[in-house]
Amino acid sequence: MKSKQVAVVGSGYVGLVTGACLAEIGHRVVCVDSDRAKVRMLKKGHIPIYEPGLPEIVLSNRKTRRLHFTNSLEEALVSAEYIFIAVNTPPLPNGEADLSYVETVARQVGRHLRRYTVVVDKSTVPVNTGDKVRQTLLLYGKKNVPFDVVSNPEFLREGTAVSDFMKPDRIVVGVESQKAETMMRELYAPVKADMIVTDIKSAELIKHASNSFLATKISFANALAQMCDRVGADVTQVTQGMGADPRIGPSFLKAGLGYGGSCFPKDVSAFIHMAEEAGVDFKILRAVREVNDQARLWALERLKKALWNLRDKTVAVWGLAFKPDTDDLRNAPALDIIHRVQAEGCRVNAYDPVAMDKARGLIKNVRFCRTPYDAARGADAVLLCTEWKEFRDVDLAKVKNLLRTPVFLDGRNLFDPVQVAAHGFQYHSVGRPTSS
Numbered sequence: 436m437k438s439k440q441v442a443v444v445g446s447g448y449v450g451l452v453t454g455a456c457l458a459e460i461g462h463r464v465v466c467v468d469s470d471r472a473k474v475r476m477l478k479k480g481h482i483p484i485y486e487p488g489l490p491e492i493v494l495s496n497r498k499t500r501r502l503h504f505t506n507s508l509e510e511a512l513v514s515a516e517y518i519f520i521a522v523n524t525p526p527l528p529n530g531e532a533d534l535s536y537v538e539t540v541a542r543q544v545g546r547h548l549r550r551y552t553v554v555v556d557k558s559t560v561p562v563n564t565g566d567k568v569r570q571t572l573l574l575y576g577k578k579n580v581p582f583d584v585v586s587n588p589e590f591l592r593e594g595t596a597v598s599d600f601m602k603p604d605r606i607v608v609g610v611e612s613q614k615a616e617t618m619m620r621e622l623y624a625p626v627k628a629d630m631i632v633t634d635i636k637s638a639e640l641i642k643h644a645s646n647s648f649l650a651t652k653i654s655f656a657n658a659l660a661q662m663c664d665r666v667g668a669d670v671t672q673v674t675q676g677m678g679a680d681p682r683i684g685p686s687f688l689k690a691g692l693g694y695g696g697s698c699f700p701k702d703v704s705a706f707i708h709m710a711e712e713a714g715v716d717f718k719i720l721r722a723v724r725e726v727n728d729q730a731r732l733w734a735l736e737r738l739k740k741a742l743w744n745l746r747d748k749t750v751a752v753w754g755l756a757f758k759p760d761t762d763d764l765r766n767a768p769a770l771d772i773i774h775r776v777q778a779e780g781c782r783v784n785a786y787d788p789v790a791m792d793k794a795r796g797l798i799k800n801v802r803f804c805r806t807p808y809d810a811a812r813g814a815d816a817v818l819l820c821t822e823w824k825e826f827r828d829v830d831l832a833k834v835k836n837l838l839r840t841p842v843f844l845d846g847r848n849l850f851d852p853v854q855v856a857a858h859g860f861q862y863h864s865v866g867r868p869t870s871s
């Protein structure tokens with residue numbers, strides 16, 4: 436394989452993983468970020484995010500000089516054959532995706548293009564963004580410099596991002612020319628996965644449709660959990676029975692506190708907005724969002740049911756990150772729940788295996804604890820918000836002795852109800868009968 440020269444703009448979860456993995460498969464990569472502190476850190480060999488396996492490949496590829504970091508887009512573009520746009524696309528208050536970061540990069544790229552380049556959008560963007568990127572490149576670029584715009588949406592999951600990049604289920608590439616398709620095939624040649632080649636608009640929609648469908652499965656499980664609560668059934672048994680049907684599948688059918696993170700909430704809202712603009716009322720997705728908002732309320736309702744009044748009580752919150760194996764707190768249900776219980780006059784002891792430092796800047800008046808046991812000490816209840824493996828291995832007898840009252844709320848159905856109840860807890864989980 437011929438090694439390619441790649442610039443990746445944006446060194447966050449997606450850009451850094453993309454850049455490091457492209458270097459790992461043999462390309463020469465320059466990662467660009469406008470955040471000076473982040474680039475300083477990366478140049479010193481420090482990784483600004485928690486992502487298993489990432490530090491190793493960043494460090495080894497820096498050593499072999501296949502991976503570089505800079506603040507200067509111009510510098511990165513000098514020899515780039517491919518430019519990946521991997522900047523953030525956060526939600527605006529109306530749910531629409533804020534494309535100003537993508538537009539800024541497209542403008543800067545346009546100004547600095549000197550020879551044929553493939554401009555690849557990796558950020559999650561609404562349909563038609565490829566067209567807008569092309570128009571921007573033409574508007575700000577020098578005349579007669581050829582380029583191709585490609586949509587290459589990213590499906591990696593935080594926590595398993597490196598292996599998701601190296602062994603993806605599929606690589607989706609939206610192109611408008613044979614040359615761009617060939618270039619993308621050459622770039623990804625060492626990655627053994629099916630490449631699905633589409634037009635640009637379809638590739639853009641594949642990303643939003645995939646995330647929205649997964650969010651729909653989660654909300655379906657959560658609506659089912661409400662039903663199970665009412666009739667005394669067990670949602671884990673129901674979803675196991677459903678998921679055994681290969682047409683349905685077991686993944687993303689877990690009831691709990693709902694989805695969070697930087698992608699699903701924003702991508703569902705962006706899809707609803709995008710559909711409205713196209714004159715389509717995507718009713719299913721509005722219901723998906725509503726069920727997800729309700730799922731978080733389960734924690735507050737159950738705490739009140741168990742403890743009656745929350746004023747002057749203390750709850751030990753286990754897990755702050757929006758899911759295990761990441762320190763990402765964007766849209767994490769735990770933070771929302773903490774704000775709600777604090778508003779009821781409840782004190783919070785919090786523990787997370789990796790997200791504590793980031794959490795300090797986001798939640799106030801919380802006692803940050805060094806272990807789950809430390810958090811449980813003197814608390815009136817444990818509330819598990821993130822299913823870290825570490826929690827599965829806790830000594831339940833010890834936890835019970837540390838608590839003031841033995842109330843355990845399992846917002847992720849991590850434990851076996853019989854086992855927890857056998858330790859003398861009043862155990863509440865989502866869509867399963869309460870046991871004590």
Ligand SMILES: NC(=O)c1ccc[n+]([C@@H]2O[C@H](COP(=O)([O-])OP(=O)(O)OC[C@H]3O[C@@H](n4cnc5c(N)ncnc54)[C@H](O)[C@@H]3O)[C@@H](O)[C@H]2O)c1
Nearest residue numbers: 445446447448449468469470521522523524536558559589
């Ligand atoms: N995080 C995920 O799991 C995930 C998965 C798939 C797709 N995505 C999508 O990928 C995109 C990036 O997400 P992320 O989680 O990596 O975001 P992030 O916020 O972690 O990183 C974005 C980075 O871009 C940088 N940036 C912004 N404007 C810039 C500019 N003009 N020049 C250089 N750098 C700039 C920021 O400083 C930041 O470091 C989003 O569209 C997101 O929806 C994210």
